[in-house]
Amino acid sequence: MQRCSAMTTPKTNPMQRRYWLILCCGAAIVMACSKKWAEPPKKAFEGFSRPANFPEATYRFANNAITEAKFELGRKLFYDPRFSRNNTISCGSCHIQSAGFTHHGHDVSHGIEDRLGTRNSQAIMNIAWGKSFFWDGGVTNLDLQPIVPINNPVEMDETIENVIKKLREQPQYPGLFKKAFGSEEIDTERIMKALSQFMVMLVSANSKYDKVMRNENNEQFTEAEARGYALFKTNCASCHKEPLFTDESYRDNGIGAGPNNDPGRFGVTQNEADRLKFKVPSLRNTLYTAPYMHDGRFLTLDAILEHYAENVRNTPNLDPALKQDGQPGLPLTAENRADLLAFLKTLNDQQFVTDPRFAETY
Amino acid sequence: MKYFSNMILPAIASLLILAACSKEKETTPAGSNTLAPLSVEFDNIVGGQNLQLNTGVYKNAKGETFSVSILQYFISNISVKKADGTEYVVPQDSSYFLIRESDPATRFARVKVPEGEYTSLTFTLGVDSLRHTMDLSKRKGVLDPAGGMEDGMYWGWTMGYIFLKLEGISSAAPVDGTGQHKYRYHIGGYGSPNFNNIKTVTIDLRAGGVAKVRQGREANIHLMADISKAFTGTHDFSIAEWPMIMLNDISIKMANNYATMFRHDHTEN
Numbered sequence: 001m002q003r004c005s006a007m008t009t010p011k012t013n014p015m016q017r018r019y020w021l022i023l024c025c026g027a028a029i030v031m032a033c034s035k036k037w038a039e040p041p042k043k044a045f046e047g048f049s050r051p052a053n054f055p056e057a058t059y060r061f062a063n064n065a066i067t068e069a070k071f072e073l074g075r076k077l078f079y080d081p082r083f084s085r086n087n088t089i090s091c092g093s094c095h096i097q098s099a100g101f102t103h104h105g106h107d108v109s110h111g112i113e114d115r116l117g118t119r120n121s122q123a124i125m126n127i128a129w130g131k132s133f134f135w136d137g138g139v140t141n142l143d144l145q146p147i148v149p150i151n152n153p154v155e156m157d158e159t160i161e162n163v164i165k166k167l168r169e170q171p172q173y174p175g176l177f178k179k180a181f182g183s184e185e186i187d188t189e190r191i192m193k194a195l196s197q198f199m200v201m202l203v204s205a206n207s208k209y210d211k212v213m214r215n216e217n218n219e220q221f222t223e224a225e226a227r228g229y230a231l232f233k234t235n236c237a238s239c240h241k242e243p244l245f246t247d248e249s250y251r252d253n254g255i256g257a258g259p260n261n262d263p264g265r266f267g268v269t270q271n272e273a274d275r276l277k278f279k280v281p282s283l284r285n286t287l288y289t290a291p292y293m294h295d296g297r298f299l300t301l302d303a304i305l306e307h308y309a310e311n312v313r314n315t316p317n318l319d320p321a322l323k324q325d326g327q328p329g330l331p332l333t334a335e336n337r338a339d340l341l342a343f344l345k346t347l348n349d350q351q352f353v354t355d356p357r358f359a360e361t362y
Numbered sequence: 363m364k365y366f367s368n369m370i371l372p373a374i375a376s377l378l379i380l381a382a383c384s385k386e387k388e389t390t391p392a393g394s395n396t397l398a399p400l401s402v403e404f405d406n407i408v409g410g411q412n413l414q415l416n417t418g419v420y421k422n423a424k425g426e427t428f429s430v431s432i433l434q435y436f437i438s439n440i441s442v443k444k445a446d447g448t449e450y451v452v453p454q455d456s457s458y459f460l461i462r463e464s465d466p467a468t469r470f471a472r473v474k475v476p477e478g479e480y481t482s483l484t485f486t487l488g489v490d491s492l493r494h495t496m497d498l499s500k501r502k503g504v505l506d507p508a509g510g511m512e513d514g515m516y517w518g519w520t521m522g523y524i525f526l527k528l529e530g531i532s533s534a535a536p537v538d539g540t541g542q543h544k545y546r547y548h549i550g551g552y553g554s555p556n557f558n559n560i561k562t563v564t565i566d567l568r569a570g571g572v573a574k575v576r577q578g579r580e581a582n583i584h585l586m587a588d589i590s591k592a593f594t595g596t597h598d599f600s601i602a603e604w605p606m607i608m609l610n611d612i613s614i615k616m617a618n619n620y621a622t623m624f625r626h627d628h629t630e631n
Contacts, residue, residue, distance in 0.1 A: 063499065189498035
């Protein structure tokens with residue numbers, strides 16, 4: 001561009017100037033285009049694949065076979081704020097990729113008009129293996145999961161009916177639905193299934209732990225990590241079951257009711273034995289997903305280990321695994337805690353939180 | 363090559379046979395009789411009065427006055443029985459209806475059953491548990507969970523349909539967040555063994571008139587649905603005590619109450 005403007009000296013007549021101007025514009029266009037061409041080609045879409053160290057997924061792919069067009073539509077919908085009443089909040093607002101698809105730094109999330117929710121935004125990862133969703137497991141079918149935040153007055157405060165209406169009015173969507181589903185029709189099933197496609201593709205299985213387990217690149221635990229892994233297997237693995245690091249059960253881990261007195265699983269079952277029980281969260285990607293617990297009360301992993309070592313409350317439904325000889329708590333020394341922290345770090349998957357396929361723009 | 367064709371020919375032949383068989387199976391209806399229309403009419407009343415949304419004022423068993431602003435409920439899994447005991451179950455996919463008092467067109471559940479005389483009618487008040495677990499492709503129309511919070515019939519957070527929704531104004535109800543004396547009953551619950559409000563209702567048609575189903579006619583079984591029954595029966599409800607019932611143990615008692623609300627008035631043949 002500089003060269004072009006240097007060429008347009010006062011000596012040139014208006015005709016010539018126009019000529020140069022056109023030439024410059026043309027060059028700029030070509031440059032812009034070539035910049036695009038110079039980008040590395042997108043990796044061909046590979047669909048869903050089960051990591052070698054993972055079990056079979058639980059999502060019913062038979063009802064929603066993964067295709068590139070559906071996945072792409074799902075991603076677009078995931079990041080579209082039209083799912084909220086005033087078009088401000090998208091799924092991605094509270095499930096941010098760099099935060100392991102949680103709402104980093106928020107104990108509970110703020111939704112539409114900054115209304116506060118009551119629970120900590122959960123990580124969307126490896127949910128193709130999920131048997132139930134939400135801290136209380138109220139939904140067991142992923143295709144029905146998005147309805148909850150959309151309807152919730154403190155999250156998106158919108159109806160699916162209205163979302164459908166808004167999407168139909170957007171010129172780009174009918175074509176995208178046609179590409180994905182064969183016709184331009186937009187309905188509940190198609191929206192939910194496209195969103196599910198994006199979500200089940202969010203597989204995190206490339207942490208150091210995974211590479212050690214798969215014997216990849218001769219990756220090995222350090223001594224501290226290995227000690228931490230051994231401690232993990234004795235003290236934590238019964239609930240945080242490998243390789244997903246959750247057994248998908250609901251348990252009371254003795255943190256006691258929070259200020260909002262959230263009853264947890266009880267809210268779904270109305271069974272007293274479920275009071276204060278919450279879904280066991282995965283221990284993967286904790287580097288990115290702080291704060292922790294259903295109400296985000298713990299800011300650091302060390303604070304959680306301190307809780308398990310020293311502050312477990314003897315609540316009526318306290319999980320038996322958290323009692324030793326009738327006393328609540330786990331026998332963890334300071335050294336044990338340091339080793340456990342070293343191990344937990346091996347569960348962070350940087351590739352997952354930076355994978356361009358899952359980003360808002362790709 | 364010869365070996366190959368030796369293999370392929372019988373394979374193709376057996377495929378053809380299989381295809382022929384399955385085709386035959388598909389085209390044969392469940393019953394051999396010709397199907398004809400049958401409708402079940404749900405005429406909502408309150409005790410001895412016709413239900414009039416918003417304007418009608420009624421009294422419950424506890425003597426509290428109330429009006430009704432919303433009344434809607436799911437009717438599903440319709441089946442009919444003849445005097446000889448033969449039963450016809452309407453194919454499930456065509457057997458879900460949402461009766462909404464605000465929309466007179468929804469008062470009829472229209473199905474097709476084989477021609478004949480039926481002496482008994484059975485239906486589910488609510489939505490069966492199996493349908494709750496089905497793929498979204500099996501949940502269109504009234505089962506589409508797109509309804510939202512206000513007049514919707516689906517609880518997203520517990521993945522269950524609301525079987526019956528009854529709301530209205532009563533001076534007995536305390537002032538709520540919206541500044542109204544409103545009562546709200548949303549009854550559902552299908553999953554856990556100790557929390558199941560799915561109700562099966564069977565109605566004997568002999569006294570009020572059997573349904574004579576034949577082609578070219580639409581037999582109509584006219585039922586009265588007395589919503590005052592929600593407040594009374596095995597448990598008398600006070601609106602002052604229970605202005606709101608949703609996912610709560612007490613809903614079991616209300617569901618037991620309203621399960622008795624249907625009465626066969628007559629049949630139009």
